[in-house]
Amino acid sequence: MNESHFHQIVDTTLMQVEAILDTANSDLDYVASNGMLAINCINGSQIIFSRQPALSQLWLACQAGGFHFDYDQDHWLLDKDAKLSLGQILNQAIQAQTGETLDCSALG
Secondary structure (H helix, E strand, C coil), rough: HHHHHHHHHHHHHHHHHHHHCCCCCCCCEEECCCCCCECCCCCCCCEEEEEEECCCCEEECCCCCCEEEEEEEEEEEEEEEEEEEHHHHHHHHHHHHHHHCCHHHCCC
């Protein structure tokens, strides 16, 4: 995948994440800046997405740790366990850090 296509896919993914966050009942605030998306949880913790163009990966950092995702066909899959998707990991992170369950299935 070339770098332009990578950025396009990440931009689309982050817009999907923002749409999911907009459905939250809790007061989730998020800021998109410089290719990153930071989700500020009510307990003061954060969930942060960052793009890594040199590796063609999307990274997610949360209280549970750092997760690296590779794009495969139409899904972001965990690089160490391709059975886990971005949607699954994000759902777990949001639930752990906010107590809220969001439908992240659109992310795979």
